[in-house]
Amino acid sequence: MLVSWEWLSQYVYLKNTPDEIANRLSLSGLNHEETKTVDGDTVLDLEVTSNRADCLCHIGIAREIGVLTQQQLCLPEAKITTSGEDITKSWKLNVEAPTACPRYTGRIIRGVKVGPSPAWLVKRLAAIGCKSVNNIVDVTNYVMFELGQPLHAFDLRHVRGNQVVVRMAKEGEQLVAIDHKQYKLDPSMVVIADAQRALALGGIMGGADSEVSGSTVDLLIEAADFAPRVIRSTARALKLHSPSSFRFERRIDARQLDWASRRCCELIVQVAGGTIQNGLLDSATTAIEPPAPFAFRCSEIERVLGITIPITEVTRIIPALGCKLVDEGNGKYLITPPTWRADLTREIDMVEELARIYGYEQIPENVPVPMFSSAKRPKDVVLERVRGVMIATGLDEALTPSVVTQANDEMLSPWTDLAALSTDIALLEGATRLRRSLIPSLLTCRLHNQAQSARDADLFEVAQIYLPSAEGGLPLEQCTLGWVSGSNFNTTKGILESLLESVCGVQNWTFADWSNKLLEAGEGAKLQLNGETLGYVGTFSKSGRKELRLEGTCSFVEISVDGLLALARIVPTAKIISPYPAVVRDLNLVLDEACRWHQLSETVRAAGGELLKDLQYRETYRDANKDGEGKKRVLFSFALQSDDRTLTSQEADDCVKRIIQSCEQSLGGRLIAS
């Protein structure tokens, strides 16, 4: 909101410098953005919050300054002299859309002489960046910037049928506005029409047909109230924002309509001559109720602000803001706010008013604050460990948008086949799908880096994925860890296992086969615990990489952090380290190709019982000549150890024998003497 210093001085005595005033206003709610000088006048640019529509005009700002500097206001009375027949005799007003237009008033001025505005008017408007059009239009703008009420002047000649109709637009109705652009209207928009056609887009812009021109003689002056929601949606739909729509969107003071109308007529007669016809077209049958009073307790000041404000200040500030103050004793008051302060309806609103006028600098910044316990959540502990493992492994953390393109969404979705949720409008270009996996986003980053010649972009991310529920409703938001890297399957799975061990300690998870069209055969696995899937690991196949345009080996892991959290070992506990020597043995077994390490290790563990510690896979090799086709040799080692005694060689040998027998019986394995 641009404010002219000279203009302000018409309403309030400005005893301070513009800089001082700007600073005071900043600290009381009107943020000062900059100060300019236009044609010798000082112009302040003030930011007005959406609750303070009353400050979107010079009188509103003058009121604020009056309160802050303890000055009286001097406001124009808007006295008009009228003559002739009462206009309601020959003119009809019909408001068919009272929700969109709660109140409409019109006055008629006859015999004006349209021409250039006087210098003072041109200067006022120029100071705040408003171009002069002609004396009539300039006055309507001037009054809007003076007291916040948008006004419109119609050329009465073009209002046909002696009738003003306020109605919703018809489907497909067209209007050429005064910007000479054609707008296509719909029934959500309110128009001012005559007996035949729409003349103006209510509250936003007048029409070219009825605009004031050099040949205009008689005027219809509109002062009306339009519903903020209707104006806002219309302005947005038509991308047509005006100072008028800006004010209606923030609600105008409907109780000032008549004053604004008279003020406008008064000034028009002053600058363009003419006579104001008797009477007023008014859609309201009863006067608008005055603002409702509310109770105010002085004790609330201290309870909310933590300071007391002297009662003399309280009883000075509240009336200075335009409120009526009735003392009801015991620190209780009844307050009636002024019509222009629709934002003041409650006790707490008054506390805020007092705080900002008395000054927030009066509130101390070193009062005691009681202590409170707070601790890291288990999730924070887990994520700290997760990130620690990730960066130790050389992965960089990425943050990618939660909403992705259709192509990304469909690339890979290990967790669900249900269609992704989508947004009405795109987050970024084409991105409307709430992602079901982090991997496509991370691959996109890897590709971006690849294009920048950084082929080693190994990236991880911790974020929500959005898994739709079959019944509709809120999706399951699963906190998920994903990473992509240039490592092969074995290394990637190894990192995953190290991570699991670091976060969860040793748990009996398993890996099950998992395949996907983008993955190398046999290089995809599902991480499972007790039948539940916790995550996925895979390596892209050559054709998969070609499809994704990935250069070089690329693997990924995606794992549920929520799942990890449920298994996490937040506080590790110590186990006794056996002081007795361990017996370490290697075994080399010939097994069927189909026999997996998982089966072998389970068999060995079961047979070894509690003596078996530290089972290690060594290697697999094949010798078809010696063992025949379809066989492989698996070498592994293990340690046998007791927690309470030194094992005798007999005990150790018996245990090894049990293990070998078990492998022979249940897996058909055969020991190779070493």
Next chain:
Amino acid sequence: MELNEFVHQLDELEKQAVGELSAIQDAAALEEVRIKYLGAKSGQFKNVQKSMGALAATDRPAGGKRFNEVKNAIQAAFDEAQNRASQQATKSTGPMADPTLPGARIRLGHVHPITQTIEHLKEIMGRLGFSVTEGPEVEDPWHNFVALNIPDDHPARDPLDNFYLKTAEKNSGVTRLLRSQTSTVQIRVMESRQPPVRIISLGRVYRPDEADATHFPMFHQMEGLWVDRGVTMAQLKSVLRLFATSYLGGDVNIRFRPSFFPFTEPSVEVDFWWAGRWIEFGGAGMVDPNVLNAVGYDPEVYTGFAFGLGVERLCMRRHQVTDIRDLYRNDVRFLRQF
């Protein structure tokens, strides 16, 4: 033994040893001379030392003094000879060690600067007694708007200012949207328990802004909330000052400028006085009685404050990032700086 005889022996030893040492050029010769004079078993110096025991007790201080002088002189000559010998050695041919070569570094990853900022904020707020809470990113209008005192016709609810979901609406007739603020979590926490509540909520929020150097349609917020009996705006100012002092690492002053948010009243913008100027921090205020009512707290009994800030802005200022989009491009050349 007479003192002067002892001193004479020392003089001779010094003359001989220093003389021989000064002529030495290589390590082998040095070692020979070292054994001859300084050998622990039968070096000449050791022998002279033994004879000190034969001095009269009154002569011993003077003898000892001279002994130390000679010892130091021989040691100095030895060090110098050793230096010469090792310099000689480096002049020889063959492979030579170079400890200035770079070590075999391991590749470490980097935590994203936004995460670093969030962890920093969590740590400071944790010390001030604020517990971390989280909530869903896909929200309903009650938590995102209604309970936060944002009525149906409020501009903040405009379809063009929010990411409303398509699917949810079609399937169930229920409106869902990506949350536009983390205040939603405060509502969820207050709905689920009674005061005192002292929490921060952190996470991603979504608003349809055109992406440019200072805007991105997805960003992170941190919001703090404290509701209890007798919580005041003076305490809000004091907590923010403690926060700012911890975050910026020096004594910071706080300034409130009046502002407007639907869910707080009074509402203020918060500035920090730091390094000779006011820095914008974020918004704050006392929890609006309507919000307390919405979650079933009696505003006559409880008061509370809330504050919120954009994590990106703090992060960018701290790490001198000039374009917010860099934070989400994930170019490794960018990420590896942190």
